[in-house]
Amino acid sequence: MVSEALKGRSLLTWLDYTEEEIRYLLDLSKQLKAEKKQGETNQRFLGKTIALLFEKRSTRTRCAFETAFGEEGGHPVFLSTQDIQMGAKESIEDTARILGRMFDAIQFRGFKQSTVETLAKYSGVPVYNGLTDDFHPTQALADILTLEENFGPSKGKKLCFVGDGRNNVARSLIVICAKLGIHFTVITPASLNPDAALLAKCAPLADASGAKITVTADTAGVKGADALYTDVWVSMGEEAKKEERRRLLSPYQVNQALMDKTGRKDSIFLHCLPAVKGEEVTADVIDGPQSRAWDEGENRKHTIKAIMAATLGVAAIS
Ligand code: CP
Ligand code: NVA
Secondary structure: OHHHHHOOOOEOOHHHOOHHHHHHHHHHHHHHHHHHHOOOOOOOOOOOEEEEEEOOOOOHHHHHHHHHHHOOOOEEEEEEOOOOOEOOOEOHHHHHHHHHHHOOEEEEEOOOHHHHHHHHHHHOOOEEEOOOOOOOHHHHHHHHHHHHHHHOOOOOOEEEEEOOOOOHHHHHHHHHHHHHOOEEEEEOOHHHOOOHHHHHHHHHHHHHHOOOEEEEOOHHHHOOOOEEEEOOOOOOOOHHHHHHHHHHHHHHOEOHHHHHOOOOOOOEEEEOOOOOEOOOEOHHHHOOOOEOHHHHHHHHHHHHHHHHHHHOOOOOOO
16 A cells, blocks of 8 residues: 555655655645645644754745644754754764654755765654755655646646756656656756756656656747746855856746747746746746746645655545
């Protein structure tokens, strides 16, 4: 049973999950969102604690974890690099061992994917990747939920990411789309192409699910897209690359002319946020009628609640 298979699991990247498991988490997210909208309250996390480790800043991810866990009776503890010894006076392994004795789960946002992997290996409790340089898996689940809220089942739909094709958000979308059979086009200058090793790893997954993964520098690739997606040109930790990215990515700004190039009036705009309006997206698009970025931001909470509830074994689809 899928609900049994999810108990005790960490979420480091969607590469570790089957299509059926991701599908289950999407359906559970919809159920939890609906009950919240109906004003139903639950105490699924009562008596449980989660450590929220942040090396990088956050609005949505921190607030989604804190509010989702807290409103169902759990106790979240926020720990920034100013608060704990991890990686400074104490090894990641030793921190993981201790946190695993005190907490039921751990969330990590930071630089290295190896840190979140080490936390999972040594803590013995579910560890959730709240963004690393390599992946942003909780974001991708909220993105697909938003796509499905607008267009129904995501299999066979077309999603286009326009911007920095090698960043954590694009990489997580490649994986989740390959797993779920969503046609995914990355539109990016060749020097920012997604890592070839990841594309090679996802090729057989895409073959199995029916997804078509395309990488191109040509913005004509947006044609027919259900959704255009972009992210900041300069990710956290890459601030030194600001000028180079502006030069490379200016032709890839999502503006109304690019939205119109889909050839569809019903195409939607997605953005993981935070957005730098006037750079990767114009204000009229992100604040306009085709934007679903705000629903997508809210969906971080419902999807993160579903991931925590399923892996802690306190919720199942009813
Ligand atoms: N999308 C996202 O992860 O937002 P935060 O950086 O605010 O958490
Ligand atoms: N690619 C961005 C995503 C922020 C949510 C970054 O890593 O800064």
